[in-house]
Amino acid sequence: xxxxxxxxxxxxxxxxxxxxxxxxxxxxxxxxxxxxxxxxxxxxxxxxxxxxxxxxxxxxxxxxxxxxxxxxxxxxxxxxxxxxxxxxxxxxxxxxxxxxxxxxxxxxxxxxxxxxxxxxxxxxxxxxxxxxxxxxxxxxxxxxxxxxxxxxxxxxxxxxxxxxxxxxxxxxxxxxxxxxxxxxxxxxxxxxxxxxxxxxxxxxxxxxxxxxxxxxxxxxxxxxxxxxxxxxxxxxxxxxxxxxxxxxxxxxxxxxxxxxxxxxxxxxxxxxxxxxxxxxxxxxxxxxxxxxxxxxxxxxxxxxxxxxxxxxxxxxxxxxxxxxxxxxxxxxxxxxxxxxxxxxxxxxxxxxxxxxxxxxxxxxxxxxxxxxxxxxxxxxxxxxxxxxxxxxxxxxxxxxxxxxxxxxxxxxxxxxxxxxxxxxxxxxxxxxxxxxxxxxxxxxxxxxxxxxxxxxxxxxxxxxxxxxxxxxxxxxxxxxxxxxxxxxxxxxxxxxxxx
Amino acid sequence: xxxxxxxxxxxxxxxxxxxxxxxxxxxxxxxxxxxxxxxxxxxxxxxxxxxxxxxxxxxxxxxxxxxxxxxxxxxxxxxxxxxxxxxxxxxxxxxxxxxxxxxxxxxxxxxxxxxxxxxxxxxxxxxxxxxxxxxxxxxxxxxxxxxxxxxxxxxxxxxxxxxxxxxxxxxxxxxxxxxxxxxxxxxxxxxxxxxxxxxxxxxxxxxxxxxxxxxxxxxxxxxxxxxxxxxxxxxxxxxxxxxxxxxxxxxxxxxxxxxxxxxxxxxxxxxxxxxxxxxxxxxxxxxxxxxxxxxxxxxxxxxxxxxxxxxxxxxxxxxxxxxxxxxxxxxxxxxxxxxxxxxxxxxxxxxxxxxxxxxxxxxxxxxxxxxxxxxxxxxxxxxxxxxxxxxxxxxxxxxxxxxxxxxxxxxxxxxxxxxxxxxxxxxxxxxxxxxxxxxxxxxxxxxxxxxxxxxxxxxxxxxxxxxxxxxxxxxxxxxxx
Numbered sequence: 003x004x005x006x007x008x009x010x011x012x013x014x015x016x017x018x019x020x021x022x023x024x025x026x027x028x029x030x031x032x033x034x035x036x037x038x039x040x041x042x043x044x045x046x047x048x049x050x051x052x053x054x055x056x057x058x059x060x061x062x063x064x065x066x067x068x069x070x071x072x073x074x075x076x077x078x079x080x081x082x083x084x085x086x087x088x089x090x091x092x093x094x095x096x097x098x099x100x101x102x103x104x105x106x107x108x109x110x111x112x113x114x115x116x117x118x119x120x121x122x123x124x125x126x127x128x129x130x131x132x133x134x135x136x137x138x139x140x141x142x143x144x145x146x147x148x149x150x151x152x153x154x155x156x157x158x159x160x161x162x163x164x165x166x167x168x169x170x171x172x173x174x175x176x177x178x179x180x181x182x183x184x185x186x187x188x189x190x191x192x193x194x195x196x197x198x199x200x201x202x203x204x205x206x207x208x209x210x211x212x213x214x215x216x217x218x219x220x221x222x223x224x225x226x227x228x229x230x231x232x233x234x235x236x237x238x239x240x241x242x243x244x245x246x247x248x249x250x251x252x253x254x255x256x257x258x259x260x261x262x263x264x265x266x267x268x269x270x271x272x273x274x275x276x277x278x279x280x281x282x283x284x285x286x287x288x289x290x291x292x293x294x295x296x297x298x299x300x301x302x303x304x305x306x307x308x309x310x311x312x313x314x315x316x317x318x319x320x321x322x323x324x325x326x327x328x329x330x331x332x333x334x335x336x337x338x339x340x341x342x343x344x345x346x347x348x349x350x351x352x353x354x355x356x357x358x359x360x361x362x363x364x365x366x367x368x369x370x371x372x373x374x375x376x377x378x379x380x381x382x383x384x385x386x387x388x389x390x391x392x393x394x395x396x397x398x399x400x401x402x403x404x405x406x407x408x409x410x411x412x413x414x415x416x417x418x419x420x421x422x423x424x425x426x427x428x429x430x431x432x433x434x435x436x437x438x439x440x441x442x443x444x445x446x447x448x449x450x451x452x453x454x455x456x457x458x459x460x461x462x463x464x465x466x467x468x469x470x471x472x473x474x475x476x477x478x479x480x481x482x483x484x485x486x487x488x489x490x491x492x493x494x495x496x497x498x499x500x501x
Numbered sequence: 502x503x504x505x506x507x508x509x510x511x512x513x514x515x516x517x518x519x520x521x522x523x524x525x526x527x528x529x530x531x532x533x534x535x536x537x538x539x540x541x542x543x544x545x546x547x548x549x550x551x552x553x554x555x556x557x558x559x560x561x562x563x564x565x566x567x568x569x570x571x572x573x574x575x576x577x578x579x580x581x582x583x584x585x586x587x588x589x590x591x592x593x594x595x596x597x598x599x600x601x602x603x604x605x606x607x608x609x610x611x612x613x614x615x616x617x618x619x620x621x622x623x624x625x626x627x628x629x630x631x632x633x634x635x636x637x638x639x640x641x642x643x644x645x646x647x648x649x650x651x652x653x654x655x656x657x658x659x660x661x662x663x664x665x666x667x668x669x670x671x672x673x674x675x676x677x678x679x680x681x682x683x684x685x686x687x688x689x690x691x692x693x694x695x696x697x698x699x700x701x702x703x704x705x706x707x708x709x710x711x712x713x714x715x716x717x718x719x720x721x722x723x724x725x726x727x728x729x730x731x732x733x734x735x736x737x738x739x740x741x742x743x744x745x746x747x748x749x750x751x752x753x754x755x756x757x758x759x760x761x762x763x764x765x766x767x768x769x770x771x772x773x774x775x776x777x778x779x780x781x782x783x784x785x786x787x788x789x790x791x792x793x794x795x796x797x798x799x800x801x802x803x804x805x806x807x808x809x810x811x812x813x814x815x816x817x818x819x820x821x822x823x824x825x826x827x828x829x830x831x832x833x834x835x836x837x838x839x840x841x842x843x844x845x846x847x848x849x850x851x852x853x854x855x856x857x858x859x860x861x862x863x864x865x866x867x868x869x870x871x872x873x874x875x876x877x878x879x880x881x882x883x884x885x886x887x888x889x890x891x892x893x894x895x896x897x898x899x900x901x902x903x904x905x906x907x908x909x910x911x912x913x914x915x916x917x918x919x920x921x922x923x924x925x926x927x928x929x930x931x932x933x934x935x936x937x938x939x940x941x942x943x944x945x946x947x948x949x950x951x952x953x954x955x956x957x958x959x960x961x962x963x964x965x966x967x968x969x970x971x972x973x974x975x976x977x978x979x980x981x982x
Contacts, residue, residue, distance in 0.1 A: 071967060107870070133887040140886060143926075155930040162926060167919045170885075173896070176909050177903040213908060246722075355648050 005060040005075055008123055016113035030096045030109040032114065038089040041120075045082050048409050053079045057126065057195070057497015071192055071450055075124040077494035078499075080348055080389035082257055082390050085469050087355040089474075091252035092116040094359045095245040097471070108141065108149060111141040112245065119253050121261060128176045128192040130170070131265070135221075135257070136361045139165050143193035152241040164234040165416050170462045175217030182206055185187055198268045213270075215277060222261035225254060226314045229288040236295075239307030244366040247303065251310040251358040259314070259351040262321045262345070270325045278322040282424060285319030288312065290434040297441040300376045303369075305445060306361055311400055313409075314436060316416050319431070320347025323420035339422035345493035346415025352489060353400070353408035353482060361397035362476050364390060367468065370451075371461040377445055382454035387463040391450040396476045399484070402442040403435060410441055411490070507815035520568050521545030522557040523618050529553030537607025543599055546610040551872040553614060558588045561621075572688055578976040580625045580834060583751045587620040588838055590744030593843045596741035597850065597952050602649055607775045609649050613740075616642035620649055620748050622791045629677055629687040632752055636673070640666050640716070643745050644844065647733045658732030665725040676708030680760070681972045689760035706761050706768055713756075716749035718742075719809065720779035730798035730846075731856075738794065739846035742801040743839045750808055750835065757812055770815040774911070776813050780917040787924045793849050793857050796924050800883060801842060802966045803921060808834055810898055810914060814905035823904045829977040830897040833970050836891035837963055841882040844956025848876040850949045853942035857898030859928065864937025869945050875957035882960045884925040885918050890963030897970055898979065 003038065015033040019026055055078075062074035077085065095112055118137035124133045147158035165455055179352035180196040184190040186205065191197065203211060227235040239247050266273065273281075289312050294420065296308030324344035367390055369375050372383065384391040403414070413435065421428050464472070482488070530553075533546050561584050567576035591613055602609045619638030626632050644666060648659035679686070683701040684692040688953060694702060711722065718726035730738040757765050780803050787799035810830035815824050851872055852861045866873040882891030902911045963969060 112932075133892075136887040136892075140881065144933070147930060154932040159923065159926050159930065163919065163922055166886075166922050168886075170915045170919055171912075174899065174903065174915055177900045177911070178908075179902050211900070 005124060008037060012037055012117040016110050016117055019113050020107055020110035026106045028111040030113055033113060034096050035092040038093050041086050041089050045086060053495050055495045062338045071129050074126045074128055076126045077124055077386030079496040081123050083352050083489050084260055085120055087352050088119050088253045088256060091248055091355055094363055095248045098363050099245045111145050115141040115249060126194050126195060128194055132173055132176060144407045146238055146242050147436055149243045150241045152327045156374060156494055157237040157241050161234045161238045164224055168221035172221035173215035174213045178214050193294055200269055200271045203269055204272055211272060216267055225258035225312055226318060228318050229284050229291060234302060235311055236307055246364055248362045251267055252355040255314050256351055256355060259317045262350055270328055273325050283317050285315045285322060287432055288318060289315030290430060293434045294435040296354040297437055300378055302365055302377055302445060303375055312360050316350045316413055317347045319420060320344060320416040323423045326423045339419045341494055341497055342415050342420025344497050346412050346419055347491055348493040349486060350412030350416060351491055353412050357397060357400045357409055360472060361401060363472055364394040364397060368394060369462055372458050377448045380449035380455060382452050384450045386461045389469050390464040393472045393476055395446055395450060398442045398446050400479045402439045406483045408479045410483055411486040477496055511896055514711050516570050519564060519567050519576055523621060525557050526553055528619045530611040534611045541606060543602060545605035545859055546606050547599050550610045550614060554588050554592050558585055558729060561585060573631045574625050574951055575627050576625055576654060582789040584624040586747060586835060587617060587624060587744050590740060590839055591617045594736040594740050597847050600948060601734040601736060604879050612642045612646050622745060624747050624751055627689045629680060633673060633677060639745060639748055643741060647729060647739050650734050654732040655734060658729040661725050662729045665715060669712045672708050672712030676705045676712055679705035679865055687889050689755055692760060694763060702764050703767055707758055713749040713752050717746050717805050718802050719775050719805050720782055726802060727795060727798045729796045735846050735850045739843035744842045747835050765816050772809055772816055776806045776809040777913055779803060784917050784920040791858050793859060793928060807898060814901050817907060818905040825977050826888045827901040828905060829974040830901040832973050832977055834898055835896040837894040840956045840959045841879050841891055842954055843891050845879040848953045851943055853944035859931045863931045863935030864941060866933040867937055868943050872950050872953060873952045877929050878957040878961055880925040880928055884922045888964050890960045893964055904909045
């Protein structure tokens with residue numbers, strides 16, 4: 003009941019926020035904060051006593067008169083951390099929204115996207131999974147087109163069409179699963195757990211399997227964003243307002259990763275081989291290609307956008323390699339490399355969400371103070387704003403994978419884990435990591451340190467309130483880097499429980 | 502050979518009550534014409550029309566299981582469903598039409614009622630001669646309605662519509678002749694072939710589908726629709742693209758599933774090509790359009806292609822469950838389509854001028870956020886985005902395509918649906934992202950806005966209220982007896 007009430011509360015708040023004029027900001031801030039706290043409370047309540055794999059069911063409402071459709075909610079040790087991460091992302095998105103430029107509908111749309119996002123992560127029925135998948139898309143489309151800069155109409159259209167093309171193919175895959183399941187077993191169901199059973203899917207023909215996997219993979223890769231279907235992201239990330247960039251990088255890319263680990267993962271015996279090799283290739287290409295692209299950016303926001311996409315390349319890589327490392331169908335993966343790679347990928351997603359929140363929030367404040375976004379025009383702002391630039395630096399260091407910070411754990415586990423399968427290709431990955439480190443350091447060095455760019459004029463440091471909040475996040479990144487087992491063990495148990 | 506005079510046998514006076522809805526509408530039409538000779542108060546005409554339509558709808562709804570009245574006239578759950586849809590398509594435009602119909606309002610509203618009578622008979626009848634006469638009544642009425650406007654463009658579109666309509670009539674008559682040659686009867690139910698060779702039957706089916714397909718604006722027969730929908734008054738376009746189109750669809754459904762049930766598997770490719778061509782051509786052509794109504798007209802052609810998908814499935818599969826599922830999906834699509842399409846045509850009224858371009862809608866999001874939001878809901882529904890009825894309509898339709906094992910067709914339909922997102926969103930982009938023009942011509946009176954609100958609300962409600970489809974699934978069985 004509790005979870006359902008939270009969702010209902012979020013939905014009602016988003017509707018209410020559409021009608022608010024002045025108080026929209028504070029209302030949404032309180033709402034997102036309360037929702038975050040509620041989820042943390044729920045997490046502690048249900049997971050502190052130990053998690054033994056599998057799904058923790060909450061409610062399940064049968065939709066009257068619609069066979070096979072039931073709004074069932076369940077969370078696992080994997081999805082719950084993601085839910086918490088996305089509530090933090092949305093809180094930050096509301097927190098840094100530029101109050102002068104936004105109209106009431108802005109907050110309504112943000113809250114509506116959060117509602118869709120959280121509902122997506124708890125849904126265990128394909129109909130609702132698909133519906134909420136799209137529900138996230140629509141408000142974000144409006145946020146980009148209405149509040150974006152530059153050619154916002156074109157950019158948002160590109161975003162919408164890319165993701166819509168991906169998701170509508172996923173819809174076909176869902177239909178295919180549904181039809182085959184009812185043909186084979188006589189049971190019409192849209193339950194994710196039943197349809198994503200390897201014993202059922204492996205009884206299909208090669209063509210049918212391919213058809214099903216194609217839709218899911220396309221949809222998830224678009225959201226990641228991954229290499230061949232990424233053309234929408236650089237502009238969307240850069241030209242959106244900062245709040246929306248945070249939502250896009252922190253929350254929407256989680257959807258792609260959630261699709262892999264939360265939806266497709268049980269099918270690993272089928273994915274093993276060709277499909278996972280493809281994913282490994284795409285992951286490595288994305289990682290290196292986006293890192294190289296980022297190196298040539300002078301606009302900090304665009305650079306960080308590419309960096310975020312490159313970080314998601316690790317997730318694709320880890321998923322592909324981890325599956326290929328799995329043992330037989332029934333045994334717990336023989337090589338612990340598989341578990342390491344997979345949990346590393348999940349941890350990378352989680353850490354990435356927190357990191358982009360810190361990076362884009364502090365970058366937003368920098369841009370607000372100085373009015374500049376490119377590396378060249380900034381310079382030496384550490385002199386006037388030491389606290390602000392330190393926060394930004396922590397974000398950058400976490401993002402490049404400095405040991406002791408959250409980003410390291412994921413990347414390290416992925417590299418160590420996948421080495422067992424990809425062998426010498428690991429050098430390409432390391433090369434990508436080197437480039438990542440290079441441009442992160444370069445950006446920090448040029449914009450934060452070095453001689454002060456006098457044309458900026460005197461700037462103020464971050465306000466104590468904002469500082470305390472962002473500092474909490476920075477400390478959290480350190481804690482996550484030092485005590486990763488807080489979530490890492492959950493991920494390991496989750497993988498074990500699915501076998 | 503021809504032994505079916507019982508068609509005309511109305512047995513007993515008691516069965517007359519089943520025709521009362523038709524009488525109500527026709528009498529109301531004549532009353533309006535009579536009142537028109539006394540004074541010209543359009544509001545009164547509209548109210549009488551509205552009342553008569555509501556009354557007829559209630560009477561039809563309460564009489565849904567009357568069964569076979571005569572062999573040519575069957576009142577069952579299937580026909581009742583569509584009859585009510587036709588009445589709704591008239592109801593939606595009754596008040597919005599007030600704005601554009603300045604002179605001879607009595608003629609317009611009487612025509613609307615007479616056309617509705619024709620549509621109801623076409624829905625209830627299972628005899629091709631009766632269907633043909635009813636269909637002609639609909640056609641002739643709509644030719645006149647199309648011409649009702651101050652502008653010459655409406656006149657032009659009416660003439661175009663008329664000439665194409667005459668052509669389609671001749672196709673139908675030709676097909677009818679072959680139908681009789683092949684079956685020896687004009688009845689759809691219980692017809693059995695006289696000829697060993699099915700060629701005559703197939704010729705008949707092709708010509709009948711082509712003839713009725715003109716009204717449905719399927720691909721090779723669609724060219725009139727673009728000019729007519731574009732040139733007519735918005736309310737008339739809304740009526741043409743919903744009510745009049747769905748009449749043809751119902752007739753084709755009945756022809757296909759009842760009349761030609763023995764040979765319809767031979768025309769799989771015929772329908773397949775029509776369906777794919779309608780979707781693909783219209784969706785691609787709509788991308789480069791500048792005028793809002795032309796975009797909607799193309800989208801209407803594409804939606805006709807989606808509707809026909811159900812028939813493709815039926816002609817391909819042999820499983821009875823899949824067939825009834827496909828029919829139900831088509832019925833549900835018709836239901837949602839009725840609201841989303843007529844609502845979006847009526848929303849163009851807000852632009853306040855004939856021939857509105859996309860530019861004329863720019864800044865609507867600022868000038869009237871609620872109207873823009875409602876119009877957006879309708880457009881998103883047409884594009885098939887979840888939480889709107891359009892999504893569920895596509896959902897069930899594509900599901901039935903996959904149940905019929907037509908993978909690649911589902912892929913084509915899905916790609917089409919993605920292409921269509923472009924032009925629907927372009928309208929939204931203009932409404933939200935562009936600033937209002939200095940001299941915008943928006944007409945934001947309640948008369949313009951309320952129909953858009955209502956249709957948008959219903960579209961949204963249909964998307965959230967899942968059990969509707971199951972209810973329709975139980976209705977679709979009625980078609981087969």
